Amino acid sequence: MSSIKINTVIKDMKDILGKKRYITADPGILDTYAFNWNADNLNEGKSKFANRPLCVVLPKNIHEIIRVVKYCNDNDLQFKAQSTGWGVHNTVGEENKVILLDLRRMNKILDIDEKNMIMVVEPYVNGAQAQAELFKYGLNCHIAGCGANASLLASVTSMVGQGWTGVSTGFSNRNILGVEWVQPDGNLCQVGSWGSFNESDSKKEIDASEWFLADGPGPSLRGVYRGYFGAFGGLGVFTKAAIKLYYLAGPPELETEGHSPAIILKKWKLPKYADAHMIDWQKWEDFKEGGLKLAQSGICWSLCRNAAFIVALAASPSNTEFYNNQMFQNLIKELKFNLTIITMANSKREAEYQDKVIRKIIENTNGEIVELIEAEPFKALLFMAIAKQSNTMRGVFRAGGGFFTSLGALGSWDWCVEGAKIGKNLKKKEIEKGGLVDDGADNVWGLPYENGTFSHLEELYMYDVTDPESRKASIRYLESVVEASKKYPLGLGLGTVDGKGSEMHNIFGPLACNYHKWLKKIKEKFDPNNASDPGFYINPKKVNIK
Ligand SMILES: Cc1cc2nc3c(=O)[nH]c(=O)nc-3n(C[C@H](O)[C@H](O)[C@H](O)COP(=O)(O)OP(=O)(O)OC[C@H]3O[C@@H](n4cnc5c(N)ncnc54)[C@H](O)[C@@H]3O)c2cc1C
The missing domain is CATH 3.30.465.10 (Uridine Diphospho-n-acetylenolpyruvylglucosamine Reductase; domain 3)
Incomplete structure (x- = not known):
């Protein structure tokens, strides 16, 4: 434990950064850095806050950063960088030990x-x-x-x-x-x-x-x-x-109206030669086949899976609308194993070709274009959500305030679909116990990358972050994912290795070519003083290697 006093640290930071306004150890402000999405899942549901940093500094350039980093090495402190700070991963591993470098002044x-x-x-x-x-x-x-x-x-x-x-x-x-x-x-x-x-x-x-x-x-x-x-x-x-x-085969600027986050395409009009569809299949096997064929066809600008519940939540302007508007409820009933596809072409001829390819693949794999989504507002909403990514995330928090994810390792498309089936069954059990939001259990989000070369499908889930029982259900579900990953070849998924760092490496390392041995060696070699906050990465002191 460093013996240096916080007042000394603040004074030394002022020497490095020049002005007091770029440094804070005010507990109220520090807590805003500790309050973050998903903190509760990492501390056994006890609190919505993660650890408090020792102080926060706002460097303006690399020279100041180097000086802060060297200072931490010399004084048995740790440092951690934050860019936009949107998730719990920017919070610190140990309370009152880490200087958080908030890099918002480096914005060019x-x-x-x-x-x-x-x-x-x-x-x-x-x-x-x-x-x-x-x-x-x-x-x-x-x-x-x-x-x-x-x-x-x-x-x-x-x-x-x-x-x-x-x-x-x-x-x-x-x-x-x-x-x-x-x-x-x-x-x-x-x-x-x-x-x-x-x-x-x-x-x-x-x-x-x-x-x-x-x-x-x-x-x-x-x-x-x-x-x-x-x-x-x-x-x-x-x-x-x-x-x-x-x-990008699109206009230099999209014609839009409205205000964030409800920015919409003007008059719901898609850019010239762009198109958006929702395609649905009745069976996982057909979804598998159709998805891969579409990915490999090389015509997709975007191709991804968003389950019915999340599509309806993201598309509806409020929870009341979501539950009361029959259109959204119909959407949930209608969609089964669906993919959203967006195409962007340079010419009429290319757009027609893309359309032909889509329809042929659908026909050959027993799929269908979802008519409800063919209506103008839906097409435009889909396009905008994916092209600008301005309002996609509101849906996941809306149902319960808490949201997290699981599974979703990178692999072949077919293998990912098999993982999705396992994820659905695990989650169904927890939903039936009453702790998680009932999203129909299959709430898999993901996609094939680089024309189908590799893929990921992660199982999203939602819970009531204000309800301790629901928070416990979230943790139980994550534990069941870890157990399932030992039993089935599910790979290094989300919500596990990326959450609890070293604790998870001890479980997953031996299952995955002992990768943790190499990770530990890298950390020790590049960071002999363990000065760069190891919390979410790997802490050599906490990794068991036989
Ligand atoms: C609702 C929600 C949905 C998400 N969905 C996705 C998703 O679909 N795909 C995805 O990839 N991620 C997702 N994330 C996780 C995360 O937000 C992203 O990975 C994002 O790209 C990182 O941005 P951030 O603002 O969270 O970064 P930050 O919080 O600033 O940083 C993220 C991590 O990177 C480190 N870091 C940041 N800047 C630096 C730097 N300059 N030098 C060294 N280390 C640095 C931080 O220490 C931290 O560990 C999601 C998060 C939330 C809250």
């Missing part, structure tokens, strides 16, 4: 290379900010399913990365093209091709065209700092990231 798009389709950003740039610029160039970026409000850098460098348009825009860990990385001991590391250029090579301070390769010569550092889940702030601080961009 540093450069866009439209020709090579690369963008370099700082931590606080979110999806909406990026899209506002990128659409002008006919480009788009992958946005994680949490929405356009979250940091792109946090997603590509540090945390998971599943997102609605993944069939055409990949997964976050596949879109990183180099980083500026303050390592846990305060060393600066430039990862990727840009690190090999001399400063004098370019006229610009940051030139996105230099960031074309994510790895430098030698072993892949990207695999070390990122991998599948990311290090959740447990392996230093990323201060710049280059992100791969994608072509």
Whole structure:
């Protein structure tokens, strides 16, 4: 335990950051950093708050960050980076020990290379900010399913990365093209091709065209700092990231009306040559076949599964509307194993081709286009939710205030569908006991990525966060997921390994090629003082290796 007094820390932080207003240890403000989605699931349902940081600082540049990081190493303290801070993963592993680096002052798009389709950003740039610029160039970026409000850098460098348009825009860990990385001991590391250029090579301070390769010569550092889940702030601080961009066959700006979060397409009109459908199958097997064929056809801009309950919740403007409006209840009754598909074409001919492909695949796999969704408002709502990702997440919190997820490891589409069946049965048991919101049990969200090369399907669930019994049910359900993962080959899923860090690595490591041995070695080598908060990543002291 560090013997340094908080007043000394505050004074030293002021020396580093210059102004008092960029530092706080006010308990009221610290608690706002500890109050976060899903905290209750990690502390056995006891509290809605996670641990309090020691203090919060708002650095403006990499020099200040390096000084704070070195300070923590020298004083037996820990640090943790936060970009947009949307989930519990930005909270700290230990109470009153961690300096939280809130990176909101580093909020710039540093450069866009439209020709090579690369963008370099700082931590606080979110999806909406990026899209506002990128659409002008006919480009788009992958946005994680949490929405356009979250940091792109946090997603590509540090945390998971599943997102609605993944069939055409990949997964976050596949879109990183180099980083500026303050390592846990305060060393600066430039990862990727840009690190090999001399400063004098370019006229610009940051030139996105230099960031074309994510790895430098030698072993892949990207695999070390990122991998599948990311290090959740447990392996230093990323201060710049280059992100791969994608072509967008759409207008430079969408014609919209209304106010956030209810921004809608003007007169419900889809952009020229864009289309949106909901396709439904009666059997899992047909869904499996149809989904893969659509993904592999190469025509989808977005292809994803949102179960009926969540579609209706997200589409309805309030809970009262959701329960009283027959249209939403009909939707729930009508949809079974469904996929949302969005296409974007460059010409009438291409749009017609896409339409033919969709209809042929549906015909061959016993699917059907859901008529209710063909009506204008629904089509436009679907398109907008996925293209701009501005109001997708409100649905998950609406039913009970609490929401979490489970399963959803990356694998083949067929394997993911088999996992979805298991998830549904596990959840059904807990719903029948009365603790979780009855969402019909099958509330699987996910999609095939990169035209079906790999996929994920996660089982969402909702609970009443104000009711201790419901919070207990949530924990029981997660425990049943861990038990099922020991029994069936369900892979490294969500809600487990990404939540309780070391405790889960002890269970899942031996089941998955002893990955935890390597993770531990990486952490020890790069962070000998364990200064970068290991809470959600791996704490070498808490991992049992025989
Ligand atoms: C309702 C909801 C739905 C979600 N759905 C999805 C989803 O579909 N797909 C998905 O991928 N995620 C999802 N998430 C999780 C998470 O919000 C995202 O992964 C997101 O991309 C990260 O943004 P954030 O604002 O949460 O980041 P932050 O909270 O700022 O950071 C997330 C993690 O990354 C670390 N980190 C952030 N910035 C840095 C940095 N500069 N250097 C080092 N480490 C850093 C943090 O320490 C933290 O552990 C969801 C979260 C919520 C609340």
